[in-house]
Amino acid sequence: MIVRKSNIPESIRSKISQDANVYDPSLRRLEMVQVLAQNPKSDLTELSENECVDFALVRAFHDSKVIKLDAVILFFDYLKENRVSLNRKRTEEYLKGLIGQVNGQIQQGAYYGAPGTIEPEKKSIADRLMFWRQ
Amino acid sequence: MARRNNMPFSPMSWHLVFTLIKLIEASGESLHKRMNLISEIIGDLVAKKNGMKKEKETPLALELEDRLDVLMADFLLLRENYQPTIENQEFIYGKQGDFETSYDCILNEIKSIIEEFPILDQDQVKEIMLSGEAHSKMNGGPL
Numbered sequence: 001m002i003v004r005k006s007n008i009p010e011s012i013r014s015k016i017s018q019d020a021n022v023y024d025p026s027l028r029r030l031e032m033v034q035v036l037a038q039n040p041k042s043d044l045t046e047l048s049e050n051e052c053v054d055f056a057l058v059r060a061f062h063d064s065k066v067i068k069l070d071a072v073i074l075f076f077d078y079l080k081e082n083r084v085s086l087n088r089k090r091t092e093e094y095l096k097g098l099i100g101q102v103n104g105q106i107q108q109g110a111y112y113g114a115p116g117t118i119e120p121e122k123k124s125i126a127d128r129l130m131f132w133r134q
Numbered sequence: 135m136a137r138r139n140n141m142p143f144s145p146m147s148w149h150l151v152f153t154l155i156k157l158i159e160a161s162g163e164s165l166h167k168r169m170n171l172i173s174e175i176i177g178d179l180v181a182k183k184n185g186m187k188k189e190k191e192t193p194l195a196l197e198l199e200d201r202l203d204v205l206m207a208d209f210l211l212l213r214e215n216y217q218p219t220i221e222n223q224e225f226i227y228g229k230q231g232d233f234e235t236s237y238d239c240i241l242n243e244i245k246s247i248i249e250e251f252p253i254l255d256q257d258q259v260k261e262i263m264l265s266g267e268a269h270s271k272m273n274g275g276p277l
Contacts (some may be wrong), residue, residue, distance in 0.1 A: 007239045008208050015232045020217045021223045 033097035036090070042077060046085035103120060145185075145252055150178040157241075164221055165233050171210060172237065175244055176202070176209055182253050198251050205243055212236055 021027060037043040047055065055076050062069040080125065085091060157171045157183055186195040212233065220229045248254055 004204060006204060007206055007243045008211070008236045009239070012232050012235050012239075013211065014216050015229065016211060016236060018229075020223075020226045020229055023229075024219075024223070025225055107271045 030098070033094065036094045036097060042080040042092075044085060044091045045080040045083050046090070047080070141178045146178045150175060150182075150248075151254065153178065156161075165230065165237075166216065166218070166221065168237060170246075171211065172240060173213075176205060179244065179247060180206070180255070193217060194251065198247065201243070201247055205240065208236070208240055208243075212240075 008016075058069055058072055058076070061067045062073055136194070153171055153174045157168060159169060160167055179202055183195065185200045186192070214234075220226045220233065233271065
């Protein structure tokens with residue numbers, strides 16, 4: 001008599017072997033937030049518009065091996081690490097996602113971090129008037 | 135209960151039947167509880183297989199051993215991958231369905247083994263005193 005290898009279909013076996021916690025919406029949201037700062041030292045820094053273009057141009061030349069600019073690329077990396085973001089926008093965005101607060105509302109199920117530590121962005125009356133004029 | 139001449143491997147029969155009935159009664163209960171009941175049933179079958187092998191290592195006993203090995207491997211997979219989260223978090227109800235399907239497959243195999251091998255017979259089941267709802271039902275009483 002032929003004995004089967006398993007009584008459970010292979011499709012079910014593979015699903016059972018998966019970790020249940022990967023479906024946790026809280027963890028998935030954290031993973032998405034993590035994309036904002038995969039390398040916090042360089043991702044949460046601040047670049048001017050000109051710097052963005054210049055850095056991209058130099059890096060493109062370097063990556064396509066037109067000009068070898070290892071030292072310049074290294075300089076850019078160190079510069080991004082050392083420069084403190086002045087308006088902290090990216091850091092604020094990251095922390096909002098991490099804590100689970102969007103527009104002043106605490107999302108249900110956000111049990112990590114300390115809710116209410118990040119204030120929502122307040123716009124001045126002049127900003128609001130400018131918005132309606134556009 | 136005394137051993138039967140035609141069923142020499144009966145000491146665990148009472149336990150096996152009782153657990154089977156308990157499993158029916160627990161059909162809507164948690165995965166964890168049913169998993170423990172299935173574990174008891176598999177344990178009883180293994181005990182019966184060991185009894186059969188001790189008496190005489192027949193081809194039937196060896197075939198039963200092979201099938202129980204597969205059954206135990208399947209059950210071990212469920213044991214190792216069970217997480218309490220799958221019973222109380224709505225985001226993982228799909229995995230609960232996978233466990234239910236696996237229970238169906240394992241129970242089908244258990245019932246087939248009981249049917250195909252000399253493990254239980256109808257008279258033996260009738261002799262066994264059942265408690266609770268199952269006993270009441272077998273005696274024709276209200277549930």
